[in-house]
Structures are given as C-alpha cells and as structure tokens.
Amino acid sequence: MTSSDPCTVGRVTLPVEEGMDDDLAAIIESLGADAVRNSDGTWLPTIVSDLGTKVYSTRFCARGDEAWALDHLDEHVSLYLCSDRVPALEDGPLEIHIMRGFFAEQVRPDTDVDIKRWWQVRDRTTGEVIDDWTVTGEGADCVVTVPAMAGHVYTVAFLAAQLWDTTQMYNYTTNHWENDPTRSKEHPFDVVYPATWNHVQESLSEWLDAHPEVDVVRFTTFFYHFTLYFNEQAKEKFVDWFGYSASVSVPLMEAFEAETGWKIDPEDFVDAGYHNSSFRPPSKFFLAWIDFVNRFVTDRVRRLVEICHDKGREAMMFLGDNWIGTEPYGELFATTGLDAVVGSVGSAATCRMISDIPGVRYTEGRFLPYFFPDVFNDEGDPVGEANTSWVQARRAIVRKPLDRIGYGGYLSLANQYPEFMARIAQICQEFRDIWERSGGKTPRTAPFRVGILNCWGARRTWMTHMVAHALYYKQAAPYLGVVEALAGLPFDIDWLDFDDIRDGVPEGIGVLINTGAAGTSFSGAQEWADVAVQAAVRTFVARGGGFIGVGDPTFWPGGGASFRLSDVLGVDREIGWSLSTDRYPNVIDSHFITDGLSLEVGPVAPEIVPVCDDTQVLEIEDGSIRAAVHTLGKGRAVYLAGLPYTVDNSRLLHRAIWWAAGRDDMFADQYVADDPRVETACYDEAGLVLVTNVSFDEVTTTISGLADEVTLAPAGSVWIDISA
DSSP, X not given: OBOOOSOOOOSEEEEOOTTOHHHHHHHHHHHTOOEEEOOTTOOOOTTGGGSSSEEEEEEOSSSSOHHHHHHTGGGBOEEEEEOOOEEOSSSEEEEXXXXXXXXXXXXXXXXXXXXXXXXXXXXXXXXXXXXOOEEEOOGGGOEEEEEEOTTOEEEEEEEEEEOSOHHHHHHHHHTTGGGOTTOXXXXXXXXXXXXXXXXXXXXHHHHHHHOTXXXXXXXSOOSBOOEEEEOTTSOEEEEETTOOTTSBOHHXXXXXXXXXXXXXOTHHHHGGGTTTXXXXXXXXXXXXXXXXXXXXXXXHHHHHHHHHXXXXXXXXXXXXXXXXXXXXXXXTGGGGOOOEEEEEOOSHHHHHHHHXXXXXXXXXXXXXXXXXXXXXXXXXXXXXHHHHHHHHHHHHHHHSOOSEEEOOXXXXXXXXXXXXXXXXXXXXXXXXXXXXXXXXXXXXXXXXXEEEESSSGGGGTTXXXXXXXXXXXXXXXXXXXXXXXXXXXXXXXXXXXXXXTTTOOOTTEEEEEEEEOTTSTXXXXXXXXXXXXXXXXXXXXXXXXXXXXXXXXXXXXXXTEEETTHHHHSEEEOOSSOTTSOXXXXXXXXXXXXXXXXXXXXXXXXXXEEOSTTOEEEEEETXXXXXEEEEETTEEEEEESOOOOOHHHHHHHHHHHHHHTTOGGGGGGSOOBSSTTEEEEEETTTTEEEEEEOSSSOEEEOBTTOSSOEEEOTTOEEEEEOOO
8 A cells, every 4th residue: 555645736726815925825835836816806915926836817708897887888798587477366457577586786677678579478378478568667666567367377578687797796795795895796798799899808908918927817707607696685596507598688689590590589598487497408499599609609718818828828717607608518619729627616526527628728626615704604614615525526536637626715714724724735635646646547447438318418518417506406416416426436428418329329338327307308308209219229228238217217208108218127107197007016135236235316206116027126115116127138227216426326326337238247356345435446557546435434445356454534545556
C-alpha cells in the first residue's frame, strides 16, 4: 500500500476579496492554490498581481451594468409566463389578475409588445384560444378580462419583462444586501438588441484593457437564465435548470419564424404551465427553438471569446445561471473557442456533467459549500457539507477527472472557521494526488458500453431527472439514483435518444437502460408506441444484449400491456385494467444481483406484477415486485421498481449491469470490494488501484484479487500497488 504524497501545488482556485491582504499568502500556500478569483459581490484585492497565481475575474454579459440597463429598459430580457388557472363561476366577464402569484419586483407584464400577437387567452376546459379579451392596468395591477362560460377554466399566457436578475436576486437576499446602500437590484438586458450587443462587446474590450491583471475571463454566464421565477412572497415558484422560457424576446421569435417558417404560438412556450420542463417529452417546436437559440448564443459567445483571445486572455464559462443556449453537449459548443468550463459540483452526476464536456482545454468544479452566511453560521455545518460534497464528487472524479477544483464566496467568512479551512486543504491535496497518480487518465472500465435511452439523448448527458441543480426531489430520486450511481461506476456511457436506436441499437452497447416515471421524457412516453423502437430493443436483447428498466420503463399502455416491452422485462405495471388476471410470482431465494444487499426503491414505487412464467422475482413487497430478472432469447433483462442512490443500490446496479451483459462470471476479476461502502478504480498502466471509502464509517474489507484486508478511515482512500 502507498500513502499520499507530501503537499503539492496547483489545480485549485481560491476565492479572494479586498481587505485580506495580510492573510492571502498563507491561505494560498495551505491550499496549494495556483489561481484566485472574485465572486458575485466581491472584488479582487489590489495586490492580486503579487500573489504569484493566475487571476480569474467574473464577467457578466446580461447584467452588472446598471447604468446601461436603466438607460435601455426597453431592451430587457423577457420571460413567458402563464397565469394561474382561473375558474368561471358564471357566464360573463371574468377578470384574471395575471400577476397574482408572481413577484412584482422580479417581473412585470410587458404591455409594450403587440399583446394580441404575443399574449394568449385559453379556455383550458375546451382547449380553445379565446380572441375577444381586453387588458387594463399595468404591472402588478394588470388585469385581463375574458368573456367566460360558467364551469370553464381560463389562463393567460403573457410576455413579462424581467426587472431583477434571478441569480443576483438570490445572492442579494441570501447575503442581506438590502442593508448595503452600495448594492442595487440589477436589471438584466438582452443582447438580441443591436445597441446592447454592441455595448457588451465594447465594454468587454475596454474592461480587458483596464484590467491587465486578469488572466482568465470567467463568464458568469452569458445571456439567458434558466427558467426561474418567484411568488408574491419572493419564494421560488418555478424552477427548471434546463428551461428556455426566459430565452424569449419579440426580435428573437420573429427571427425564428423568418428562418424556420414556424408561426409561434405562445402555448409553445408556456406549455399549459409546464414550460417544457425537461421531464416533458420535448415537442418538435421546442427542440427547434433550442437549436435556434443555440445557434444564436453560439455566434455571440464566439465573438466574446475572440475578444478575449485577441487581448491574450483565456475565456471560461460558468455552467449555471445564464447558461441557456450554450448546450455544452451540442455539436456547436466546441466552435465557441472557449478554453474552459467551470460548474458547481453538487453530486457525482453534476461533477460528470462538467468533466465530460468535450471541446475545451480544461474543466473545473466549484465545490460546496459556497462561502455564504447560509452555511457559515452558528447553526451551520461547513465541515460536514465539505465532506459530503467531496465524497460525492470523488466518485465521479475517479472515473472522469476534472482538471481543477475550487471554491466560491466570501473567503473572509470561511477563514473564521479554521477546522473548515484545514479540511478543504486536505481535500485539495487528495484531489491533486488522484490527478497526479492517474496522470489524468481514466481507470479500467467494463469491456462493453452502457447505453442510457431517453427522449433527450446526448443533448442532456448526465443532466437527466434534475429539476434544480443537484437538489433532492422525492419523485425524481428513484431514477436520478441510477445516474448518480453510474457517475462513479466503471462503465463507458452512451446517452441515446430514440432516433439513435430506430434502426437498431448501436454497435458496442452491451446493456441498454431505460429509467423514469410513466409519461416522462426519461421513460420515453409515446416513443414506445413506435414499432421500430420496440423491435430494435427486442432484437437487441434476443441476440444477447442486456436491458435494464427502472420505475416505469417502456410505459405507454397499448396492445394489452402497460410496459410495451413487458415481454422482455417479464413484468408489467398494474394500472387497474388487469385486476381480473391472477398472478403467481416465482420468488427465488438468492441471486447474484441482490445477494447481501438491501434494495431501496424509494417512496413512489409502482405496482408491478409478473407476466411471464419464467420471470424470477428477486424482491417483492406487499404483492408488488421490487426486483426481477428475465431472459429472452440469448439476452437478459432486469427490472427494478426504483433505485435512489445508496451504497447498496449502487453496488446492486453494478452487479445488475454485469449480469444483464451475460458476464457476471467475470465480475470478481474487477478488484471489487466485499463491502459496498468501498469502491475501487484500477489504473492498469500505472499499476495502481485506488480504494475509496464512500461512507463516513471506518471500514475494513477484502478486495477480490488482493490478498490483504484494507482498512479505510471515514471518507478515506488508499492507493495499492499491483505492479509487482
């Protein structure tokens, strides 16, 4: 066994601020930082050029220049909103107060546009568009009057001007900037307007000239924020980290119509209030809009990057905030010329979301906790949050290493917690140790690829089942757990949409996974009605492939089944249509996939029944199957009712994939720890195995292929030399 190297330097970015000149050198040395940055609300100290580090500086493209914003209020960023559903209790005029439920300091109805063209009233009971309506009042007092029919429900889709940038609003309220007279509530502006676009370019050039100390421009981010708006109490009302409802403006929509010939309907955006959530199967319009905005944003990003490069600076994009339209896994991203991407690491999946991005020279993860007072207070646990963040992220870093890590926020605040500062110094060193010993290379993976099948495919690589960035949602957890587990497991992953498989599952895929709730984009919804899709997967399995379904895989009732591939999975979902059919589950006592493990399926498991006599039920609860396996031809299928991330569930998925691939007899050859709390990564070229404890318990375990037991400290790791 080998121990960690002495403290090395590099690959770490530290947030700095004014007023800490006497402390910075020592902190930089203790963390081994080789780059410094400012954060939203902090400024680089005047001594930054003397620190001997690379200097990042935050740059906003859609806010932060309040003088320009106030002089060009008509060039604001817009947002499509949908009023609450309002029932008519009698025939006659119905007044809909469209701002009811919205935060008037964030948005206001945009009555300066052609409201008859860009607003819309719908009878949600019939689905009809209502043409005869009027608008009175402005701002919070805006009222739409509709000729209503008793017993019907109505909504208004309307364009709203964004008055307050949503990220700055969060930072403002979290840090109580209302007590600081130097702070303002920043208005966002839109680069679709020529004057604003010219200003953004010119001001960037001038700013670079005025700040020779800056080496890296950290664009935070570009032009359009993900969909996020608040209620009347300034509490979050709607969030979709992938949402495009705030990428709209009349000029952009008119350009889209001119280019595509598609006449926009406001319903295309508000989507009955769902705003095309990523859980919704994407419409043809929405995919076309994403592609259009992506082309527009890419062109403008490319120009800003050129300005940076022309002046000898690097350009880095923050994957968050105003990232909409950049599409990091799209075909155009590499053409921007961006040098790097940095993003917030909130889980293993979000870490892989960053580290797997192609087309940049390096990737960086901003670790939690953020140095803000919501964590750094007497009731907070910054050390605990740092440990949790690191253990989650390390699983992903081992599989696809970030090139750099860092932190953000107020260093002066974090520095008041010496135990925290000591812990993150250890984390920084462990990160460098992993990178240096691995040489930045990925460890051994299975001799076959795993395909994740959903409506989004590669466009949403590592981005599935998320509502807000890395936050827990009960109904998503049983499926996000699959992605979270895979982020740290030794498999090469292909993200496939249904077009990718209609003519057959791609060569090299050993196991195909379909996971998600019924009717969502992730389980596939109506795509499973396609005969070509069904035949492609059946043929793939029959010829020796593996298929794993979690939750409601292939769900789209028809042809006598709820799961269109129930014959492959050996199970089906009972939705009340087949209660007259008797079921006789074949429960077996032991199986390679589940032996010694405790399966958790989550709180929203569907009711599952067997449909094939040869289906083997591995786990059943109150008459509903929780885990089962089935064979079809030469292939194998696995069904799991849910898989929220736990160490046991991760190991269970690890085994299930090898079993589905028909290679379970090779599993023990992969340096697998007996205890699921311990994971391993084999670097064959370096002759090393990295052993990590993903729990906060001390663990002693054996590892297949190694003679000695290994003891690991809570969240600890050790390198083992296997070259001899």
